[in-house]
Amino acid sequence: MTGVIQRFDALILGGGAAGLMCAIEAGKRGRRVAVLEHADRLGKKILISGGGRCNFTNIHCRPEDFLSKNPHFPKSALARYTPTDFIALVEKHRIAYHEKTLGQLFCDGSAREIVHMLEEECESANVRIVLNASPREVIRADEFVVRTASAQFRAPVLVVATGGLSIPKIGATSFGYDLARQYGLKIREPRPGLVPLILNQRDRASYCDLTGVSAEVVTSYDGHQFHEKMLITHRGLSGPAVLQISSYWHNPGTISIDLAPERETTAMFRDPKVPRNLSSLKSELRKILPARFADRWLELHAPTSWTNAALDDFERQLHAWAVHPAGTEGFEKAEVTVGGVDTDELSAKTMESRKVAGLYFIGEAVDVTGHLGGFNFQWAWASGAVAGRAL
Ligand SMILES: Cc1cc2nc3c(=O)[nH]c(=O)nc-3n(C[C@H](O)[C@H](O)[C@H](O)COP(=O)(O)OP(=O)(O)OC[C@H]3O[C@@H](n4cnc5c(N)ncnc54)[C@H](O)[C@@H]3O)c2cc1C
Numbered sequence: 001m002t003g004v005i006q007r008f009d010a011l012i013l014g015g016g017a018a019g020l021m022c023a024i025e026a027g028k029r030g031r032r033v034a035v036l037e038h039a040d041r042l043g044k045k046i047l048i049s050g051g052g053r054c055n056f057t058n059i060h061c062r063p064e065d066f067l068s069k070n071p072h073f074p075k076s077a078l079a080r081y082t083p084t085d086f087i088a089l090v091e092k093h094r095i096a097y098h099e100k101t102l103g104q105l106f107c108d109g110s111a112r113e114i115v116h117m118l119e120e121e122c123e124s125a126n127v128r129i130v131l132n133a134s135p136r137e138v139i140r141a142d143e144f145v146v147r148t149a150s151a152q153f154r155a156p157v158l159v160v161a162t163g164g165l166s167i168p169k170i171g172a173t174s175f176g177y178d179l180a181r182q183y184g185l186k187i188r189e190p191r192p193g194l195v196p197l198i199l200n201q202r203d204r205a206s207y208c209d210l211t212g213v214s215a216e217v218v219t220s221y222d223g224h225q226f227h228e229k230m231l232i233t234h235r236g237l238s239g240p241a242v243l244q245i246s247s248y249w250h251n252p253g254t255i256s257i258d259l260a261p262e263r264e265t266t267a268m269f270r271d272p273k274v275p276r277n278l279s280s281l282k283s284e285l286r287k288i289l290p291a292r293f294a295d296r297w298l299e300l301h302a303p304t305s306w307t308n309a310a311l312d313d314f315e316r317q318l319h320a321w322a323v324h325p326a327g328t329e330g331f332e333k334a335e336v337t338v339g340g341v342d343t344d345e346l347s348a349k350t351m352e353s354r355k356v357a358g359l360y361f362i363g364e365a366v367d368v369t370g371h372l373g374g375f376n377f378q379w380a381w382a383s384g385a386v387a388g389r390a391l
Helices: 015-026 046-051 071-078 083-094 112-124 175-182 199-211 242-245 278-285 291-301 310-319 375-390
Strands: 005-009 010-013 032-036 055-058 098-099 104-107 128-130 137-140 144-147 150-154 157-160 187-193 214-222 224-232 236-238 255-258 321-323 334-342 358-359
Touching: 005 175, 010 015, 010 144, 010 150, 010 175, 015 375, 032 150, 046 055, 046 112, 055 375, 071 375, 083 112, 083 375, 112 358, 144 157, 144 214, 157 175, 175 187, 175 255, 175 334, 199 224, 199 236, 199 291, 214 242, 224 242, 236 242, 278 291
Parallel strands: 005 150, 010 032, 010 157, 032 128, 157 358
Antiparallel strands: 055 104, 098 104, 137 144, 144 150, 187 334, 214 224, 214 255, 224 236, 255 321
């Protein structure tokens, strides 16, 4: 091995949300920490998050808002670093924020303020930041050695915070999973989550000319339900209700969509004075769905007759549109990666590997995935903080 040798108490690979939080907590406790980030700046994903305003946490954060093979795993970290802790940090830095909806907190200004805050905290905790540092090799002898093009970094502790596979164009790599495999740790197959779905050919032909139309729906899959907005795209479906359910969906499963939640479109026909015909049904449906979507739905699913049974059947279909997606838009468009380092391999209290002393995995690299709405950052902060306090 060549290059200048630099020694630290802990090396953190990845200068994103989790890695920076870990570095701050460890640095505050007097540990000499280096963050090795392969990009030319820190927190690129934070910068593009929440439409540029960073939905940095959710005040209603509960363990139920996370997917993991072991749903109990995130509880410990989430309890020890809460949204209130992160909000206190945001307030200390006088960053203005607001609740947009459903407990989601966003910056009033820009996501850049969150990155600046983390940079300032790193500076005051004496964290060494090394940008453009691509680890070429990681070995473990009496300590961990990370070799980049120009230097060798050594420390008894290595924290892997390189994130998941989503959005490769801003620097996502499989580095964390490869390293976990190198040390014999199990990986839960990574797949795209919070991702738009592509409709099958028939449904695409039927609906995708309605691109941009949105409706409030309930999506359901495998016992999970989300009551939020759905958006039709040029290839399929998106919007919060669809993104949320996409994290649970497995090809070739069927997603059920209630297009008229808590509404009964055919109720008016119980009144004998109301004529049973297409135009009254259309005007009723247009009260619930955008006109173009209502009209299209009726073209494709008009009642076969005007009997009570046929109307019941129409109503049933409207509340349970069976969607068989052809696939997802993939990691290019996914907000997160579902799966990752198997939680059986890690301590829930510290995120340290059970097999390899001194090796930690935090953030999105771990098989813990949040719902849409600030939960993924909360997991990054929480897992980073508990690891940082354990170093
Ligand atoms: C478009 C978009 C919007 C989002 N909006 C939100 C939101 O508003 N709220 C929310 O809660 N979540 C949001 N997320 C999810 C959230 O950004 C992630 O869950 C979170 O950033 C994960 O933190 P992390 O530190 O584990 O990984 P990351 O933030 O991805 O950080 C990993 C870091 O490691 C670096 N890296 C990767 N490979 C290497 C390597 N080999 N060597 C060195 N460094 C490496 C990367 O460059 C990166 O800086 C969004 C995601 C996307 C894609």
